[in-house]
Amino acid sequence: MPSFLFKARWxxxxxxxxxxxxxxxxxxxxxxxxSSIFAQGGYLPKALYIIIxxxxxxxxxxxxxxYNDFVNLKKVEKxxxxxxxxxxxxxxxxxxxxxxxxxxxxxxFFQIPTDHNEERGYFNIHKMNERMDVDKFLGNKDFKxxxxxxxxxxxxxxxxxxxLKVFPSLSILGNYxxxxxxxxxxxxMSKFRVYHEIAHLSMPPATLLMRDGAxxxxxxxxxxxISFLLEVSIFNLILVLIFLVVLLFTNYHYAxxxxxxxxxxxxxxxDKVAYRMLDDSEKSELRATNLAYPVIENDPNxxxxxxxxxxxxxxxxxxDNDIQPFDNSxxxxxxxxxxxxxVIILAILSSIVIEISYYTLILPSVFLILFCSIYFYIIxxxxxxxxxxxxxxxxxx
Amino acid sequence: xxxxxxxxxxxxxxxxxxxxxxxxxxxxxxIIDGDVEFSQEEGGFDSSMIEIISVIGNVVTVLKVFYDLxxxxxxxxxxxxxxxxxxxxxxxxxxxxxxAYHFNETKxxxxxxxxxxxxxKKTK
Numbered sequence: 001m002p003s004f005l006f007k008a009r010w011x012x013x014x015x016x017x018x019x020x021x022x023x024x025x026x027x028x029x030x031x032x033x034x035s036s037i038f039a040q041g042g043y044l045p046k047a048l049y050i051i052i053x054x055x056x057x058x059x060x061x062x063x064x065x066x067y068n069d070f071v072n073l074k075k076v077e078k079x080x081x082x083x084x085x086x087x088x089x090x091x092x093x094x095x096x097x098x099x100x101x102x103x104x105x106x107x108x109f110f111q112i113p114t115d116h117n118e119e120r121g122y123f124n125i126h127k128m129n130e131r132m133d134v135d136k137f138l139g140n141k142d143f144k145x146x147x148x149x150x151x152x153x154x155x156x157x158x159x160x161x162x163x164l165k166v167f168p169s170l171s172i173l174g175n176y177x178x179x180x181x182x183x184x185x186x187x188x189m190s191k192f193r194v195y196h197e198i199a200h201l202s203m204p205p206a207t208l209l210m211r212d213g214a215x216x217x218x219x220x221x222x223x224x225x226i227s228f229l230l231e232v233s234i235f236n237l238i239l240v241l242i243f244l245v246v247l248l249f250t251n252y253h254y255a256x257x258x259x260x261x262x263x264x265x266x267x268x269x270x271d272k273v274a275y276r277m278l279d280d281s282e283k284s285e286l287r288a289t290n291l292a293y294p295v296i297e298n299d300p301n302x303x304x305x306x307x308x309x310x311x312x313x314x315x316x317x318x319x320d321n322d323i324q325p326f327d328n329s330x331x332x333x334x335x336x337x338x339x340x341x342x343v344i345i346l347a348i349l350s351s352i353v354i355e356i357s358y359y360t361l362i363l364p365s366v367f368l369i370l371f372c373s374i375y376f377y378i379i380x381x382x383x384x385x386x387x388x389x390x391x392x393x394x395x396x397x
Numbered sequence: 398x399x400x401x402x403x404x405x406x407x408x409x410x411x412x413x414x415x416x417x418x419x420x421x422x423x424x425x426x427x428i429i430d431g432d433v434e435f436s437q438e439e440g441g442f443d444s445s446m447i448e449i450i451s452v453i454g455n456v457v458t459v460l461k462v463f464y465d466l467x468x469x470x471x472x473x474x475x476x477x478x479x480x481x482x483x484x485x486x487x488x489x490x491x492x493x494x495x496x497a498y499h500f501n502e503t504k505x506x507x508x509x510x511x512x513x514x515x516x517x518k519k520t521k
Contacts, residue, residue, distance in 0.1 A: 079438070082436065083436075149423065150427055150430070150433060156432075157432050157433065157434060158432065158433050158434075159433070159434050159435070159436050160424075160427060160433050160434070160435055160436070161435070161436055161438060162424065162435040162436060162437055162438070162446040162447055162450055163421075163438065163446045165438055180421055180423040180424060181421060181422055181423045185422055185423075186421065187417070187418040187419070187421050187422070188418065189418050189419050189421075190421050285418060288414075288415065289415050289418050289419060292415045293415065293419060293449070
């Protein structure tokens with residue numbers, strides 16, 4: 001393929017990728033816009049239809065984020081309960097994290113390569129070497145940090161956590177960090193671990209990972225929404241089945257093919273950021289450790305080939321100080337392409353058969369309101385219960 | 398007791414710096430203190446921590462045996478029974494470390510030698 005064509009194709013891929021993953025509403029907005037243009041109905045009901053359709057997508061997105069936060073909170077509860085006999089003390093981690101470290105600049109993460117093997121879509125890691133304010137990197141994230149220690153007066157065998165634990169959360173419920181000692185007393189290995197987890201909070205792939213899940217779920221909710229606009233008939237039933245098959249394929253594609261690769265990318269990113277946050281003496285201590293015990297262990301969520309890629313990438317940086325470009329050719333956003341195909345099929349099919357009127361909009365609106373109210377209520381009740389449990393064990397910050 | 402624990406921590410830090418680095422100060426201090434068990438969390442970095450803790454645990458066991466033998470009856474350390482006991486502990490440690498990562502018998506013997514020197518100075 002001529003290089004300009006390859007470049008154009010690659011640019012198109014990345015544009016689709018950026019648009020889809022940074023603004024998930026676009027495909028859903030496309031569905032409602034296209035279907036509203038071709039469907040029968042008046043202007044006002046069509047405008048209302050667009051508003052309800054977009055609201056469905058936004059709410060679907062929020063519901064998934066909320067659910068992810070709830071699951072994270074449940075994990076914190078389980079952890080805290082496990083060590084409830086230990087002493088927990090507050091610790092302000094933010095003031096110990098140096099603010100002049102070289103870390104990765106966000107914008108360069110999807111930068112198009114210019115001086116490396118373009119044909120394979122290499123990612124130019126040299127452009128990652130830019131200084132950035134850690135405060136900006138961490139943003140206004142709330143870190144609830146605690147030190148777990150053996151209680152002073154205790155007369156039975158006590159169970160302590162073997163290492164530190166970080167529960168990063170990308171949205172509203174805050175991040176929990178549990179350490180065994182104050183941040184300044186941590187060994188380079190432990191600091192590396194904390195930095196690694198913190199890096200996950202700010203990195204684009206982690207955010208995208210959450211948005212991906214939310215996006216696919218929003219698409220499900222939008223499909224249900226459109227299905228409510230259809231009259232009951234065999235043809236429409238077949239149509240809904242086609243919708244479902246397309247969505248199932250999208251979900252499968254995402255879960256089996258895309259997610260592990262994003263997971264790998266996010267781990268490599270976090271490893272690199274964490275290593276670069278250490279000072280020179282800490283780096284050399286970590287290098288010595290890495291020779292005796294592998295600092296990067298097998299991640300059970302990754303297949304062995306991807307685990308090897310991650311270890312090799314880390315070892316190259318740590319042992320050889322080699323910042324060779326990292327091959328991210330597998331990140332070609334095929335999911336975006338899949339999503340847009342699904343969107344076009346859904347939009348065209350739905351515009352043929354739906355009729356948009358105030359009357360036909362009643363059912364999806366009622367469904368949306370009922371579904372969301374019940375969902376929010378359940379999460380709120382269960383979430384407060386879990387929060388109460390956690391707060392009863394942890395000291396007030 | 399505090400002196401003994403501090404001495405053991407210093408020895409582990411000096412002779413097993415990598416293990417000390419991985420486990421962290423608090424874990425090492427708690428292992429020496431005794432009466433604790435460590436829970437392994439799921440996945441990620443923690444999965445080999447228990448192995449490293451068990452390595453340190455065994456080093457501590459050997460050092461404690463040696464310390465007690467030396468303090469209580471320093472002459473009897475030369476006796477066959479005590480020596481056998483010590484060798485058994487070292488063998489146990491060797492087996493565990495072999496299974497985990499790199500075992501350095503010389504390192505352990507150096508560590509014991511250092512401990513012996515410190516104790517000799519103290520008993521004088």
